Amino acid sequence: MILVTGGAGFIGANFVLDWLANSDEPVLNLDLLSYAGNLENLASLQGDKRHIFLQGDIGDFDLVSRLLAKHQPRAVINFAAESHVDRSIYGPEEFIQTNIVGTFRMLESVRAYWNNLESNAKPEFRLLHVSTDEVYGSLGKGDTAFSETHRYEPNSPYSASKAASDHLVRAYHHTYGLPVLTTNCSNNYGPFHFPEKLIPLIIVNALADKPLPVYGDGLQIRDWLYVKDHCSAIRCVLAKGRPGETYNIGGWNEKANIEIVHIVCSLLDELRPRADGKPYKDQISYVTDRPGHDRRYAIDAGKIEQELGWKPAETFETGIRKTVTWYLDNQPWVANVLSGAYRDWVARNYESRV
Ligand code: NAD
Ligand code: TYD
Numbered sequence: 001m002i003l004v005t006g007g008a009g010f011i012g013a014n015f016v017l018d019w020l021a022n023s024d025e026p027v028l029n030l031d032l033l034s035y036a037g038n039l040e041n042l043a044s045l046q047g048d049k050r051h052i053f054l055q056g057d058i059g060d061f062d063l064v065s066r067l068l069a070k071h072q073p074r075a076v077i078n079f080a081a082e083s084h085v086d087r088s089i090y091g092p093e094e095f096i097q098t099n100i101v102g103t104f105r106m107l108e109s110v111r112a113y114w115n116n117l118e119s120n121a122k123p124e125f126r127l128l129h130v131s132t133d134e135v136y137g138s139l140g141k142g143d144t145a146f147s148e149t150h151r152y153e154p155n156s157p158y159s160a161s162k163a164a165s166d167h168l169v170r171a172y173h174h175t176y177g178l179p180v181l182t183t184n185c186s187n188n189y190g191p192f193h194f195p196e197k198l199i200p201l202i203i204v205n206a207l208a209d210k211p212l213p214v215y216g217d218g219l220q221i222r223d224w225l226y227v228k229d230h231c232s233a234i235r236c237v238l239a240k241g242r243p244g245e246t247y248n249i250g251g252w253n254e255k256a257n258i259e260i261v262h263i264v265c266s267l268l269d270e271l272r273p274r275a276d277g278k279p280y281k282d283q284i285s286y287v288t289d290r291p292g293h294d295r296r297y298a299i300d301a302g303k304i305e306q307e308l309g310w311k312p313a314e315t316f317e318t319g320i321r322k323t324v325t326w327y328l329d330n331q332p333w334v335a336n337v338l339s340g341a342y343r344d345w346v347a348r349n350y351e352s353r354v
Pocket of ligand 1: 005006007008009010011012030031032033034035036037038056057058059078079080081082083084098102130131132133162184185186187188189194
């Protein structure tokens with residue numbers, strides 16, 4: 001059994017689905033179901049006894065301790081977080097609460113559990129903390145990509161809160177010997193991505209005949225990885241990573257935001273042309289820039305590739321085509337997110353139990 005936190009969100013849900021497609025080892029999924037948690041992402045697992053869902057907070061020490069004692073997982077994978085930079089700018093409090101205080105409390109529960117494990121289970125246990133490349137700050141045009149030794153220079157409340165959680169995880173290894181692994185991944189895209197983030201927002205707005213907002217000059221660069229490649233990297237680090245180490249994850253796929261928007265528009269022109277025959281790029285609208293907007297992220301994935309033998313399966317071209325096609329094929333999922341109906345999914349379909 002593994003415990004996954006935040007497994008109803010974008011990457012966590014993809015991870016749970018992927019895990020159970022590759023293994024019969026059960027997953028205990030603990031998720032608070034904040035606005036970003038959507039159990040519809042896991043609808044295909046209904047009735048599957050290998051998946052146990054529980055609504056709860058990683059910062060609830062008693063709850064997490066009880067769960068650990070009851071289910072005795074061999075690993076904890078922590079996806080739970082507030083994850084949207086724009087939200088962190090307008091309301092940082094929840095980021096501090098979940099990403100810093102929540103991670104700290106979870107570490108305390110996990111440390112107590114790990115301390116009491118039998119001597120044969122103790123060295124096998126792992127806590128894998130899922131983090132972001134944004135902790136490294138912003139790169140200039142000619143700078144080399146982020147390696148694991150790049151200094152932390154977070155610029156947004158989101159990235160600062162993730163950086164703080166990474167430091168706590170690191171400290172629990174150095175101080176208490178907790179066998180932790182940390183992964184720092186670049187921007188993900190793919191199925192079940194909440195349409196507040198760039199790629200799903202562009203797809204959803206384009207189809208709804210709404211403006212496609214591009215911040216500032218649109219020349220900010222992100223390094224994009226298909227979400228299922230992130231999931232396979234996490235499985236690889238969990239299986240082969242060395243405790244106490246951090247691994248950067250990325251697909252060597254830097255693109256400017258405006259280029260991303262043009263690619264998505266062209267795919268939609270091909271797959272679902274506008275009724276008036278005009279190109280979707282006509283809907284692009286340049287808007288005021290994000291405060292403190294990081295200019296460029298780029299991941300050097302050499303360590304995970306060379307030490308652990310991981311490689312992404314998708315190129316950006318194959319991954320983005322799959323993504324746009326998924327959104328076109330899953331319009332009811334989009335409609336439920338936009339209307340807020342996805343939040344009733346628990347009452348309609350699941351019974352939370354502790
Ligand atoms: P998301 O916002 O889609 O999902 C986060 C999930 O965590 C949601 O299901 C939410 O309900 C849950 N959650 C929030 N607070 C919680 C709490 N206190 N206790 C339990 N559950 C809680 O985020 P995501 O994009 O899936 O990101 C998952 C993780 O990966 C985050 O830690 C994020 O920092 C990291 N990450 C994301 C990206 C990306 O591009 N999205 C890239 C690198 C790293
Ligand atoms: P986002 O998906 O929010 O991820 P992050 O900020 O974590 O990288 O944004 C990706 C990039 O796209 C970022 O440079 C901000 C930009 N952006 C827009 O230009 N317009 C938008 O509407 C959004 C949501 C983001």
